[in-house]
Amino acid sequence: GENVEQHPSTLSVQEGDSAVIKCTYSDSASNYFPWYKQELGKRPQLIIDIRSNVGEKKDQRIAVTLNKTAKHFSLHITETQPEDSAVYFCAASNTGNQFYFGTGTSLTVIP
Amino acid sequence: NAGVTQTPKFRVLKTGQSMTLLCAQDMNHEYMYWYRQDPGMGLRLIHYSVGEGTTAKGEVPDGYNVSRLKKQNFLLGLESAAPSQTSVYFCASSYYTTGPRGQYFGPGTRLTVL
Numbered sequence: 001g002e003n004v005e006q007h008p009s010t011l012s013v014q015e016g017d018s019a020v021i022k023c024t025y026s027d028s029a030s031n032y033f034p035w036y037k038q039e040l041g042k043r044p045q046l047i048i049d050i051r052s053n054v055g056e057k058k059d060q061r062i063a064v065t066l067n068k069t070a071k072h073f074s075l076h077i078t079e080t081q082p083e084d085s086a087v088y089f090c091a092a093s094n095t096g097n098q099f100y101f102g103t104g105t106s107l108t109v110i111p
Numbered sequence: 112n113a114g115v116t117q118t119p120k121f122r123v124l125k126t127g128q129s130m131t132l133l134c135a136q137d138m139n140h141e142y143m144y145w146y147r148q149d150p151g152m153g154l155r156l157i158h159y160s161v162g163e164g165t166t167a168k169g170e171v172p173d174g175y176n177v178s179r180l181k182k183q184n185f186l187l188g189l190e191s192a193a194p195s196q197t198s199v200y201f202c203a204s205s206y207y208t209t210g211p212r213g214q215y216f217g218p219g220t221r222l223t224v225l
Contacts, residue, residue, distance in 0.1 A: 098170075
């Protein structure tokens with residue numbers, strides 16, 4: 001089955017700096033890669049996603065890049081704010097039947 | 112729309128007891144999922160369903176059973192709870208159109224097995 005690895009497990013940045021979280025996947029059939037944000041005690045929420053026919057996608061301060069050849073994808077958050085502090089999860093899917101999640105990155109934005 | 116709801120929010124069981132977690136969604140989604148979340152291990156898929164009357168095993172199905180008798184509901188059962196099943200359980204739903212779509216999660220159920 002698919003194996004998704006996520007790095008780093010913790011990340012601290014100064015407010016206003018950028019944050020980058022990286023994930024690798026093993027199954028070349030995976031073609032959909034969502035990212036979720038989970039605040040403490042809350043449910044995961046989809047923040048951005050990318051499909052295998054696209055190399056990059058942006059939504060305001062958030063962007064995701066995908067390198068199919070290397071089987072890795074990354075989340076980029078620019079101009080970080082304290083409310084960006086949360087745990088971020090990457091995931092990979094092929095058919096939508098199963099999603100395979102990374103182990104999460106705890107992001108702390110220091111005011 | 113309420114989205115995805117779960118009941119109960121919290122539960123404490125003794126080893127060997129049984130219980131059922133209920134998930135409901137009002138978005139007419141075909142796909143529904145049950146995950147467990149443990150510290151440092153992300154979200155692991157227990158069971159999933161691609162439509163009413165269908166269920167399938169995920170990564171960690173042992174000790175759990177599910178049923179999807181109605182499209183909007185997905186039940187997760189623990190027949191004989193064990194301490195290793197102490198976790199936070201999330202239900203999610205999704206749909207498929209020209210490819211997979213992101214999942215909508217419920218608020219979670221915190222289960223403690225003593």
